[in-house]
Every structure is written in C-alpha cells, then in structure tokens.
Amino acid sequence: MTSELLRCEHVSKSYWDGNHHLQVLQDVRLSLHEGELLAIVGSSGSGKSTLLHCMGGLDQPDSGQILFRGEAIARWSPRKLADWRNQHLGFIYQFHHLLPEFTALENVAMPLLIQGQTAKAARRRAEQLLERVGLSARGSHRPAELSGGERQRVAIARALANKPALILADEPTGNLDDDTARQVLQLMLELNQELQTCFVIVTHDQQLADSLPRQEQLHHGRLVPKQATQR
Numbered sequence: 083m084t085s086e087l088l089r090c091e092h093v094s095k096s097y098w099d100g101n102h103h104l105q106v107l108q109d110v111r112l113s114l115h116e117g118e119l120l121a122i123v124g125s126s127g128s129g130k131s132t133l134l135h136c137m138g139g140l141d142q143p144d145s146g147q148i149l150f151r152g153e154a155i156a157r158w159s160p161r162k163l164a165d166w167r168n169q170h171l172g173f174i175y176q177f178h179h180l181l182p183e184f185t186a187l188e189n190v191a192m193p194l195l196i197q198g199q200t201a202k203a204a205r206r207r208a209e210q211l212l213e214r215v216g217l218s219a220r221g222s223h224r225p226a227e228l229s230g231g232e233r234q235r236v237a238i239a240r241a242l243a244n245k246p247a248l249i250l251a252d253e254p255t256g257n258l259d260d261d262t263a264r265q266v267l268q269l270m271l272e273l274n275q276e277l278q279t280c281f282v283i284v285t286h287d288q289q290l291a292d293s294l295p296r297q298e299q300l301h302h303g304r305l306v307p308k309q310a311t312q313r
C-alpha cells in the first residue's frame with residue numbers, strides 16, 4: 083500500500099448568494115494515495131469543481147481541512163501555498179488555458195522557467211514531454227493552430243512539467259468529441275501508470291468515470307455510494 087498523499091477531513095463549504103446560504107460541500111471525507119487515479123463524478127452543481135479547488139488550495143473550506151502528506155494546508159502562508167502548488171501540483175482545465183501568443187513548446191516550458199530552470203533545460207524537458215504526448219511535430223505551433231485534442235495534450239504536458247505528485251483535472255475531456263476524449267483519457271491513464279503521478283479527474287460523464295480505477299460520487303455536496311445517486 084502506498085502512503086497517503088492528500089486527505090479531505092470533514093470538508094464543508096457554503097456560498098452566500100445575497101439571500102441564502104448555498105451549502106456546496108457537506109462533510110466530505112476522502113483519502114488519496116500516492117499514484118492513485120480517482121474520478122469525482124456528479125451532476126452539474128453537485129460541488130465537483132469546488133471540491134477540486136479546495137484540494138488545490140485555490141479555495142478554503144468553511145470547516146474541515148485538507149492535508150497534504152499529513153500537513154494541513156490551511157496553516158500555510160500564501161507564499162508557501164503558492165510554492166506548494168508550483169512544486170507539487172498540476173492543473174488541467176476543460177478549456178486548455180494555454181497562452182495564445184506562445185507556441186506549444188513555450189507553453190510547456192513556461193512553468194519550468196518560472197521555477198528558475200535555464201532556458202536550455204526547460205526546452206529539453208518540454209521537448210521530451212511533447213514527444214511523450216505525441217506532439218513532437220507540433221512544438222512550434224500556437225494553440226490556435228492545434229486541434230482541441232492536441233491542445234489538451236499540450237495542457238497535460240504543461241501540467242506534468244514540474245513532475246508534480248498530484249494533477250487536478252476539471253472536466254479535461256468535456257470539450258472534446260467522444261473519440262478524442264477517449265484518447266486523451268487513455269493518455270492520462272498511461273501517464274498515471276508510468277510516472278506514478280496521482281490524478282483526480284472531475285467529470286459529469288458517468289461512462290468515463292466507470293472506465294477509471296476508482297470513482298467517488300458527489301450528490302448535493304456529499305460523497306455518496308454510487309447507487310444512492312440513481313434514485
């Protein structure tokens with residue numbers, strides 16, 4: 083059994099919409115191990131993105147806590163939180179969020195340059211990553227010159243640049259046709275196996291979640307057994 087990477091302990095979160103408190107997460111308890119691949123599934127508005135944001139320290143729970151390798155991230159200073167994100171986390175979004183004025187290679191190299199690597203080292207690693215995601219011939223293309231699936235492959239390569247322990251992916255295939263979505267998902271599964279990088283993949287696609295090794299279901303902000311959402 084590998085050791086625990088991230089734990090959500092009794093995480094609850096609500097938003098105030100001007101008139102009411104909207105309870106978005108309720109007593110979420112979740113343990114993730116190094117190298118795991120987990121799908122978080124649930125209908126629109128069930129709290130999936132909010133939970134992912136809390137896991138990545140981009141949003142704070144009202145109560146409960148998130149622990150990374152046993153340390154409560156809420157205790158960290160904003161600087162430590164930012165350093166932690168840079169060193170240990172990668173993010174993938176539904177819409178790739180690549181920088182439009184930079185090439186695929188430059189987009190992948192960017193986190194490495196920000197981390198202080200030399201231009202040469204960053205370029206070499208970016209080239210290796212683009213090759214791994216099947217895009218070595220596309221390094222000089224800008225995002226607008228790539229297909230949707232290629233853009234997501236670049237986004238995956240960029241998320242992996244810093245060799246993170248954990249990748250948080252919010253509907254990474256939500257904007258792709260079925261075939262391309264399957265290929266992108268397959269790539270993430272392979273990378274999870276090869277690199278032992280832990281992936282959390284948020285999706286509302288039950289079929290996709292069923293093809294993954296582990297899934298947790300959110301229903302009105304609570305983690306529930308799968309059959310409980312089918313009522």
Ligand SMILES: Nc1ncnc2c1ncn2[C@@H]1O[C@H](COP(=O)(O)OP(=O)(O)OP(=O)(O)O)[C@@H](O)[C@H]1O
Nearest residue numbers: 097098106124125126127128129130131132133286
């Ligand atoms: N910053 C915010 N302020 C107020 N309400 C919010 C905020 N962020 C999210 N919500 C609300 O919280 C609920 C859960 O949102 P969340 O984005 O986590 O759901 P989701 O399961 O990811 O949905 P989807 O699949 O549609 O992206 C929604 O009702 C949403 O409107």
